[in-house]
Amino acid sequence: xxxxxxxxxxxxxxxxxxxxxxxxxxxxxxxxxxxxxxxxxxxxxxxxxxxxxxxxxxxxxxxxxxxxxxxxxxxxxxxxxxxxxxxxxxxxxxxxxxxxxxxxxxxxxxxxxxxxxxxxxxxxxxxxxx
Amino acid sequence: xxxxxxxxxxxxxxxxxxxxxxxxxxxxxxxxxxxxxxxxxxxxxxxxxxxxxxxxxxxxxxxxxxxxxxxxxxxxxxxxxxxxxxxxxxxxxxxxxxxxxxxxxxxxxxxxxxx
Amino acid sequence: xxxxxxxxxxxxxxxxxxxxxxxxxxxxxxxxxxxxxxxxxxxxxxxxxxxxxxxxxxxxxxxxxxxxxxxxxxxxxxxxxxxxxxxxxxxxxxxxxxxxxxxxxxxxxxxxxxxxxxxxxxxxxxxxxxxxxxxxxxxxxxxxxxxxxxxxxxxxxxxxxxxxxxxxxxxxxxxxxxxxxxxxxxxxxxxxxxxxxxxxxxxxxxxxxxxxxxxxxxxxxxxxxxxxxxxxxxxxxxxxxxxxxxxxxxxxxxxxxxxxxxxxxxxxxxxxxxxxxxxxxxxxxxxxxxxxxxxxxxxxxxxxxxxxxxxxxxxxxxxxxxxxxxxxxxxxxxxxxxxxxxxxxxxxxxxxxxxxxxxxx
Numbered sequence: 001x002x003x004x005x006x007x008x009x010x011x012x013x014x015x016x017x018x019x020x021x022x023x024x025x026x027x028x029x030x031x032x033x034x035x036x037x038x039x040x041x042x043x044x045x046x047x048x049x050x051x052x053x054x055x056x057x058x059x060x061x062x063x064x065x066x067x068x069x070x071x072x073x074x075x076x077x078x079x080x081x082x083x084x085x086x087x088x089x090x091x092x093x094x095x096x097x098x099x100x101x102x103x104x105x106x107x108x109x110x111x112x113x114x115x116x117x118x119x120x121x122x123x124x125x126x127x128x129x130x
Numbered sequence: 131x132x133x134x135x136x137x138x139x140x141x142x143x144x145x146x147x148x149x150x151x152x153x154x155x156x157x158x159x160x161x162x163x164x165x166x167x168x169x170x171x172x173x174x175x176x177x178x179x180x181x182x183x184x185x186x187x188x189x190x191x192x193x194x195x196x197x198x199x200x201x202x203x204x205x206x207x208x209x210x211x212x213x214x215x216x217x218x219x220x221x222x223x224x225x226x227x228x229x230x231x232x233x234x235x236x237x238x239x240x241x242x243x244x245x
Numbered sequence: 246x247x248x249x250x251x252x253x254x255x256x257x258x259x260x261x262x263x264x265x266x267x268x269x270x271x272x273x274x275x276x277x278x279x280x281x282x283x284x285x286x287x288x289x290x291x292x293x294x295x296x297x298x299x300x301x302x303x304x305x306x307x308x309x310x311x312x313x314x315x316x317x318x319x320x321x322x323x324x325x326x327x328x329x330x331x332x333x334x335x336x337x338x339x340x341x342x343x344x345x346x347x348x349x350x351x352x353x354x355x356x357x358x359x360x361x362x363x364x365x366x367x368x369x370x371x372x373x374x375x376x377x378x379x380x381x382x383x384x385x386x387x388x389x390x391x392x393x394x395x396x397x398x399x400x401x402x403x404x405x406x407x408x409x410x411x412x413x414x415x416x417x418x419x420x421x422x423x424x425x426x427x428x429x430x431x432x433x434x435x436x437x438x439x440x441x442x443x444x445x446x447x448x449x450x451x452x453x454x455x456x457x458x459x460x461x462x463x464x465x466x467x468x469x470x471x472x473x474x475x476x477x478x479x480x481x482x483x484x485x486x487x488x489x490x491x492x493x494x495x496x497x498x499x500x501x502x503x504x505x506x507x508x509x510x511x512x513x514x515x516x517x518x519x520x521x522x523x524x525x526x527x528x529x530x531x532x533x534x535x536x537x538x539x540x541x542x543x544x545x546x547x548x549x550x551x552x553x554x555x556x557x558x559x560x561x562x563x564x565x566x567x568x569x570x571x572x573x574x575x576x577x578x579x580x581x582x583x584x585x586x587x588x589x590x591x592x593x594x595x596x597x598x599x600x601x602x603x604x605x606x
Contacts, residue, residue, distance in 0.1 A: 004432050008369040017376040031405075033390035054302035088305055088396040089404060131540050155471065156458045157542075157551050158568040174540065174553070174568075179470055182477060184540055206458040206576040210568075217291075230284035230605060239292045 032106040033087040038078055042101040044071045049091035049102055057084035058091055061125050081122045082109035133186045141189055142198045145173060148187070149203055153177060157184070159210040161218045163241060167192055169218060173200065173207075193241065199223035217241075249277065252587060256285055260364045260591035263601035267582070267590070274586045279579040283572070287605040294565040300326060300535055300556065301400060303565065310567065311603040312393050313353045316345055317545040318567070319398045324479050325541040325554040326400050330533050336481075337525045338402035343480055344518045345389065345397050347511040351422070352381040353546035354462075354504040354511075357598035358429065361501060364595040365442035370432065377425045380418045387411055402528035412519050423512050430505050433498070443498035447581050447593035450495055457577035461548020461570050462503045463597060467495035473544035485517045486510075497596040534558050545570050547598050569603035 019026060036058075050058045059079045066075035087104070095102040112118040136144045148154070160172040168190055176184040191197065199222050201208050211222045212229040219238030231237065255266040264285035270278030290310055294303045307322045308315040320342060327334060359374035382392060388407055389395040397404055407415075433439060449459060454467040464471050472489045474482045490506040492499035535556030542551045548570030555564040578597055585593060 001436055003428075004369070004436055007373070011369065011373070017379065029387055031390050032386065033396075052301075054298065054305040086305060086394065086396065087391065089390075090302075090305075090399070093399075093404070131538075151455050155460075157540075157549070158566070158573060160553055160566045160568075162555060162564045162566075172553075174551070176476075176542065180476065182542075184542075186540070204458070205456060206573065209572060209575045213572075228284075229282075230287040235287075236289075239289055 028106055030106060033089065033104060034106040035082055035104075035109055036080060036085060036087075036091060037103055037105050038080065039101050040067045040078065041069065042097055043069065043078065044096065044101070045069070045074070045076060046096060047076075048094040048096065052090045052094035054088065054090060055084045055086055056126075057081045057086075059125050059129055061128050079122075079125055081119070083112045083118055084122070085109075131184050131186065133188060136187055136189050138189055138191050138195060138197065141173075141187065142200060142203070145187060145200055146203050148185075149175070151204075154185075156204045156206060159207055159214055161214045161220075161240065163218070164190065169193060169220075169241070171197060171214070193218065193220055195220075197222045199225060201225075254590055254594070256282070258591075261594065262360075263599055265594075265599060265601050265604075267579075267594070269582065269587060269590065271587050274588065276582050276585050276587055276590070279582045281575055281579055283575060283601060283604050285605065286602055290606045291565055291567060295562050299560040300562050301560075303562065304399060305396060307565070307567065308394055308396065310569070310606045311600055313356065313600060314349060314545045314547065314550075314603065315393065316349050316395050316397060317543055317550055319396070320346060321541050321543040321550050321552045322554070322565075323398050323400050324543065325539045325552045326535055327531070328479070328539045328541060329535040329537055329554065329556060330531055332401060332529060332531050334402050334529055335526045336523045338527045338529075339480055340485075340518050340522055341403045341407060341527065342398055343482070343485060344407075344515055345385070345395060345403075346480075347514050347518075348381055348385050348388075350546045351508050351511050351515075352378050352385070353598075354508050355381070357546075357595070358433075358501060358504055360595045360598075361443075361497065361592060362439065364591040365439060367436075367439060370429075370439075373425075374429065377422060380422055384411075384415045384418045387414060399528075401531040402526070404528075406527050407522070412522075416516065416519060419512050419515055423509070426505060426508050426512070430502075430509075433501050433505060440498065442589070442592055443501065443596075444494075444496060446497050446589050447585060447596060448494070448496045449577060449581050451493075453580060454495070454577070457580055458573065459577045460573060461544070461546075461598075462500050462507070463548065463574060463577065465489070465491045466499035466503045468493045471549070473542045473549050477542065479541075485514045485521070487514060497592060500596045534560060535562065538564075547571055547600055547603070548574065567606055569600070569606060571597075571600045572604040574599075575604070 060076040062075050063077045089104050092098050154175045157174040162170040170188050170190050173187040211225040215222050215225050215227050216230045217240040249270050249272050252269045256264045266282040268280040269276045298306050304319045304322050308319040310318050355374050355378040359371045363371035386392045389397040449467045451468045454464045454469040490503050492503050536558040538555040540553050551568040553566035556562050
C-alpha cells in the first residue's frame with residue numbers, strides 16, 4: 001500500500017513514456033516489415049508472387065509498351081498496391097530470386113486519403129485481369 | 131476425434147445419456163453445408179484433462195426441419211444455437227434469430243457455402 | 246408490486262473499449278436479469294475463408310479476426326491444416342511458435358489487468374502496466390517485424406528466424422518485465438482499495454464453472470482445471486516448463502491472480518525456450534490439398550479456441566468453424582452478473598477480458 005503510494009508519487013516527476021512524435025522520430029529496426037520492392041531487370045516473370053499474395057496486392061497486367069526483358073514473353077508489367085499489402089512476405093518467400101527481383105524493405109507507405117482515390121487505378125487493373 | 135451419428139428425434143436423448151457435466155466439456159454447436167437442401171448439425175465435446183479426446187455428435191438434416199434445443203441439458207449451448215440459426219437460416223426450438231445479422235444483412239450466409 | 250429498472254451497459258460505454266451491449270434489469274442496485282447483444286461487428290470471416298481465399302492464404306485471413314490474439318488464430322488454423330496434410334514441422338519452428346504465443350499471452354494478460362484496475366478506479370496502475378506492456382510489444386515487433394499482426398506462423402513452420410542479437414534483447418526485456426510483475430502481484434494481493442473492488446465480487450463457483458462450460462482464466466480462477474496447453478500434443482509444452490495456474494476464489498481477485506501467475510509462468514517458459522532453442526530448419530515444404538475434417542484446439546489468452554476445418558481435396562476449403570473463447574463464455578458472463586451490484590458491473594466485465602472482435606468474427 002505504502003509502496004504504491006510512493007510509486008504513484010514518484011511517477012509525477014518521471015519523464016513521459018510516450019514519444020513526442022513527429023518532433024522525435026520513432027526508432028525503426030532494419031528488420032521491420034514495410035513495402036515490397038521490385039527490380040524489373042531481374043524478374044523472370046514466373047508470376048509466383050502474384051499467386052502467393054493472400055490479398056492480391058501484386059498484379060501482372062499486359063500493357064502496350066512492356067518492360068524490355070527477354071523473359072517477359074507475354075508483355076506483362078508488374079503492379080503493386082501498398083494499400084492492399086499486408087506485409088506478410090509471402091511473395092518474397094515464393095520468389096525464385098528473393099532479394100534480387102523482389103524483397104521487403106522497412107519503408108512505410110504514404111498515407112492513403114479517401115479524396116486521393118488511391119485505389120481507382122487498381123480497380124481498373126483488376127478489371128483488365130479478369 | 132470420434133464421430134457419433136444420431137437422428138433428429140434421438141439427439142436429445144443421446145446427448146442427455148452421454149453428457150456428464152463434470153467429465154465432458156461442451157465446445158460448441160456447428161453446422162456444415164452438404165448440398166443445397168441438407169446440412170450436418172454437430173455438437174462438439176471434449177473430455178476434461180485428457181489428451182485431445184473429442185467427440186462429435188452429428189445428424190444430417192434438411193434445412194426446413196426444426197432442430198431440437200439442448201439448452202436445458204447444457205445451458206451454455208444457447209449462444210452457439212443462436213449462431214447456427216443465423217448462419218444457416220434454420221429453426222432451433224426456443225432460439226431466436228438476430229444475434230449477428232440484421233434485417234438488411236446478407237441472410238443465411240453459410241447455407242450452401244463452400245460447395 | 247415490485248418495480249425494476251432497465252439499465253443498458255454499452256454498446257458504447259465509457260469503461261468499455263469493445264462494442265458489447267448488456268441490458269441489466271435492476272432492482273435498486275442489484276442486477277436480477279441480464280440480456281446481451283454481441284453482434285455489432287460481425288464481418289463474415291467464416292464465409293470469406295471458404296469463398297474468397299485459398300487454404301494457404303486463410304491463415305492470414307483468420308489472423309485478422311482479432312488484434313490481441315491474432316497469432317493464436319493463425320496457430321490453430323495452421324495446426325489444423327498440418328494435421329490434415331500430416332506434416333511434421335521442425336522442432337525449432339515449434340519452439341519459435343511457442344515463444345511468440347507466450348509473449349502474446351503476456352501482453353494480452355497485461356492489457357486485461359490494466360483495464361481491470363482502470364475500471365476499479367485505479368488509473369495509476371493502469372498507466373504503469375500499459376507502459377510496461379510496451380516492452381513486450383517492442384520485442385514482438387523486433388522478432389516478427391510487425392507490431393500487431395505478426396504474420397509469423399505459416400503452414401509448414403515460421404516465417405522468420407531469431408538472431409542471437411534479438412535473443413539477448415528479449416532476455417533483457419523479460420527480466421525487466423519479471424521484476425515489474427512481481428511488484429504487481431504484491432499490489433494486486435495486498436492493496437486495500439483494490440481488494441475492496443475485487444474480493445468476493447463477481448463470483449463464479451466451481452460447480453457453475455462446470456455447468457456453464459467456463460474456459461480460460463475465468464474457469465481456472467474457480468478451480469476448474471482446463472488449460473488446452475495441457476491437452477495438446479502438437480506443441481511440446483511439457484518440455485518448456487508449463488504449469489497450469491489455478492485459484493479457488495472465483496472472484497475478480499482470483500482471476501487477476503491467475504493471470505499474474507500465468508504471466509510469470511509464460512516469462513519462465515520464454516526464457517526456457519531461448520535457452521534450449523534447437524538448431525535446424527524453420528520451414529518445411531508442404532505438399533497436397535487438405536482433405537477430410539479436423540478439430541484443433543489451442544489455449545488463447547482468453548481461453549479455449551477451437552477450429553473445425555473441413556476440406557475436400559480442393560484449394561478452397563469446405564468449412565472453417567471458428568469457436569472463439571469470449572463467444573463461448575457469454576452464458577457464464579450473464580450468470581455471474583446475476584445478483585451483483587450494478588456499480589461493480591464495469592469491473593466484473595473487464596475481469597472477463599472480453600474480446601468482441603473475436604466473438605463476432
